[in-house]
Amino acid sequence: MIAEIVVGLPIDKAFHYTVPNSLETKIAVGKRVWVPFGKKRLVGYVVGLITDELKSSREAGPYQIKDIEDVIDEIPVLDEAMLGLTAWMSGYYFCSRGEAIENTLPLALRKGKTKMIPRQGTTERSYDKSFDLDLTSQQRKALTPILEDLDKRRHEIYLLFGITASGKTELYLQAINRALKHGMSSIVLVPEISLTPQATERFKSRFGDKVSVIHSRLSAGVRFSEWQKTAQGQCRVVIGPRSAIFAPVKNLGLVIIDEEHETSYKQEDSPRYHAREVAIKRAELTNSTVILGSATPSLEAYHAAKTGRYRLICLTERILKRELPKVKIVDMRKELAKRKRLAVFSFPLEEAISRSLSGKRQIMLFLNRRGFSTHLDCKKCGYVCECQKCKSVLVYHSDAGKLVCHYCNRKVDVPRICPSCKGAYIKFSGSGTQKVESELHRLFPSARIARMDTDATSKKGSHERILDAFKEGKIDILVGTQMIAKGLDFPQVSLVGVISADTSLNLPDFRASERTFDLLTQVAGRAGRGEAPAEVIIQSYAPDNYAVVAASRHDYEAFYEKEVPTRRFLGFPPYNRLIKFTFRAGKEEKAKKAASDFAARIRGIKVFKVLGPVPSPLIKVRGSYRWNVFLKFRTDKDFSLQLRPLVAEFKKGRGAYMTVDVDPINMV
Ligand code: ADP
Ligand code: ZN
Numbered sequence: 035m036i037a038e039i040v041v042g043l044p045i046d047k048a049f050h051y052t053v054p055n056s057l058e059t060k061i062a063v064g065k066r067v068w069v070p071f072g073k074k075r076l077v078g079y080v081v082g083l084i085t086d087e088l089k090s091s092r093e094a095g096p097y098q099i100k101d102i103e104d105v106i107d108e109i110p111v112l113d114e115a116m117l118g119l120t121a122w123m124s125g126y127y128f129c130s131r132g133e134a135i136e137n138t139l140p141l142a143l144r145k146g147k148t149k150m151i152p153r154q155g156t157t158e159r160s161y162d163k164s165f166d167l168d169l170t171s172q173q174r175k176a177l178t179p180i181l182e183d184l185d186k187r188r189h190e191i192y193l194l195f196g197i198t199a200s201g202k203t204e205l206y207l208q209a210i211n212r213a214l215k216h217g218m219s220s221i222v223l224v225p226e227i228s229l230t231p232q233a234t235e236r237f238k239s240r241f242g243d244k245v246s247v248i249h250s251r252l253s254a255g256v257r258f259s260e261w262q263k264t265a266q267g268q269c270r271v272v273i274g275p276r277s278a279i280f281a282p283v284k285n286l287g288l289v290i291i292d293e294e295h296e297t298s299y300k301q302e303d304s305p306r307y308h309a310r311e312v313a314i315k316r317a318e319l320t321n322s323t324v325i326l327g328s329a330t331p332s333l334e335a336y337h338a339a340k341t342g343r344y345r346l347i348c349l350t351e352r353i354l355k356r357e358l359p360k361v362k363i364v365d366m367r368k369e370l371a372k373r374k375r376l377a378v379f380s381f382p383l384e385e386a387i388s389r390s391l392s393g394k395r396q397i398m399l400f401l402n403r404r405g406f407s408t409h410l411d412c413k414k415c416g417y418v419c420e421c422q423k424c425k426s427v428l429v430y431h432s433d434a435g436k437l438v439c440h441y442c443n444r445k446v447d448v449p450r451i452c453p454s455c456k457g458a459y460i461k462f463s464g465s466g467t468q469k470v471e472s473e474l475h476r477l478f479p480s481a482r483i484a485r486m487d488t489d490a491t492s493k494k495g496s497h498e499r500i501l502d503a504f505k506e507g508k509i510d511i512l513v514g515t516q517m518i519a520k521g522l523d524f525p526q527v528s529l530v531g532v533i534s535a536d537t538s539l540n541l542p543d544f545r546a547s548e549r550t551f552d553l554l555t556q557v558a559g560r561a562g563r564g565e566a567p568a569e570v571i572i573q574s575y576a577p578d579n580y581a582v583v584a585a586s587r588h589d590y591e592a593f594y595e596k597e598v599p600t601r602r603f604l605g606f607p608p609y610n611r612l613i614k615f616t617f618r619a620g621k622e623e624k625a626k627k628a629a630s631d632f633a634a635r636i637r638g639i640k641v642f643k644v645l646g647p648v649p650s651p652l653i654k655v656r657g658s659y660r661w662n663v664f665l666k667f668r669t670d671k672d673f674s675l676q677l678r679p680l681v682a683e684f685k686k687g688r689g690a691y692m693t694v695d696v697d698p699i700n701m702v
Contacts, residue, residue, distance in 0.1 A: 218287025408464025525564025
């Protein structure tokens with residue numbers, strides 16, 4: 035007997051090993067084994083068994099093949115669907131099958147440490163807590179086809195397009211409940227940032243011990259024990275961030291992706307998968323239903339729904355008929371003309387803060403830039419302080435009193451004179467969250483103010499502490515980055531202020547408008563969640579920009595109709611697909627040369643449209659230079675087979691390190 039084995043290395047190939055007689059009864063597809071590999075001993079995954087003697091001798095070839103040393107598991111760690119899913123991932127995302135498999139498993143299993151044994155006498159956890167709310171007629175209409183598909187076990191993909199607080203989560207809960215009644219499990223993906231105790235409590239109070247919550251703060255040990263409970267069928271509902279899509283649930287019937295448009299669903303290390311695509315594939319292989327939920331769907335998803343690939347269901351009313359908040363845009367160009375100096379707050383925003391404080395209501399202020407100033411520049415010669423290793427602009431952090439690189443976290447002293455012209459005119463420019471906080475203290479000395487960004491929440495538990503204090507009314511003004519933009523539900527908030535709508539508009543990315551629209555809509559959605567009316571003020575230097583205007587009117591459709599022709603004209607997603615190839619090297623020449631060679635080679639294959647090579651907007655990160663090559667092709671074509679040999683050739687090394695990013699969401 036010959037076994038086909040893959041290992042967790044970037045080698046795109048299955049290796050043949052002979053199965054010694056003593057192991058023939060133990061081996062099975064999907065189990066882990068120990069195999070000799072070069073001079074090492076590695077964990078291997080059995081992906082196939084060849085028992086036909088003639089065939090196996092032919093497959094094995096004339097060379098001597100080695101024996102498998104041992105079979106680790108008593109029951110497979112991968113079922114047929116997971117083997118199929120990981121094989122698909124390897125093809126789609128240009129990684130090896132072994133890498134795709136290891137990506138789905140907890141660390142303990144990858145290291146070959148624990149063996150999987152059949153479960154003994156564990157009973158499925160009971161639940162009797164579930165109660166469903168009476169749905170509104172709109173909710174009922176939305177849920178009916180989903181329940182029907184679950185009853186008939188049909189594979190279907192729904193885009194649940196529902197404004198904030200329209201009752202999407204209630205629909206998820208009821209769909210999960212129906213799946214449970216049929217003995218089917220569910221996976222719920224949520225962005226890591228919304229895995230707050232408040233959010234998961236809703237699931238726990240409905241489904242009790244059947245729920246397994248996975249988040250990044252869990253230790254490897256706890257994570258593995260949750261994995262085991264799930265594999266043994268004790269947990270029927272798994273909630274977690276993108277990696278939870280690989281949860282080993284028994285009899286999967288339903289996959290839900292909340293906030294489907296979130297960029298955190300894309301993994302930025304190999305394999306660079308998108309949880310939405312993996313979810314859809316897994317659902318296809320297991321005949322499951324998929325619900326993608328969002329108040330601001332990704333253009334890809336909305337386009338797919340409009341063209342019939344997904345089924346569109348809409349929730350257009352808020353529960354309890356709460357009004358969406360009124361949004362006012364402040365033209366900062368006019369504000370600038372009114373004042374001598376650039377201020378953090380416009381007059382209207384300053385007044386609104388003051389009004390809200392005297393009315394004893396709460397305020398959230400949003401700025402997607404941490405630190406104090408955004409940069410330090412010389413007013414005389416124009417020199418801007420940059421990180422030597424990353425060529426990125428250094429940001430001043432007042433708490434550390436240093437300039438900090440946001441890419442490699444290097445901290446350097448603030449120069450007193452301009453390093454370039456030696457003049458004394460070097461000054462801080464731009465505002466970050468720390469400056470907003472300090473300005474608030476200056477203008478409103480008696481207000482209770484807290485700041486929430488990655489600097490302020492680096493200590494364990496501080497994230498929850500700040501949110502709890504805000505919820506209990508111990509904080510008047512909460513200042514924060516995108517950490518406060520999403521998902522939070524504080525009914526006492528009467529004012530939401532966006533300090534600058536423009537930070538994301540100016541990104542070198544074709545999705546800059548989409549990101550801006552999404553962020554502003556989400557931020558605005560933090561207001562008006564209670565009974566009293568609320569207002570939103572957006573400060574912008576581009577008040578006429580369609581993304582800003584559409585967001586201020588809560589009008590997704592208007593944004594979509596403006597954005598889509600541009601995408602079509604430029605040939606970007608959703609009309610075409612993209613693959614990004616990045617070449618990195620310590621010397622810029624080498625990165626550029628490898629990228630040029632690669633671009634020339636794919637240009638040789640006629641069907642592709644190649645962009646580049648181009649230097650990455652972030653040309654130098656942690657001392658290595660980056661050049662990109664983009665490949666555009668029609669969504670209905672699959673060229674992975676033609677690309678594969680070329681990718682393998684360049685991955686071996688051409689003086690630069692190459693990475694492949696399929697369907698990239700990050701253009702740098
Ligand atoms: P979304 O997920 O769209 O933001 P939620 O499901 O969280 O919306 O619903 C918003 C609020 O309305 C929640 O507090 C929820 O408990 C409540 N809610 C949802 N559906 C109903 C319903 N049918 N009847 C009463 N309250 C509901
Ligand atoms: Zn740096």
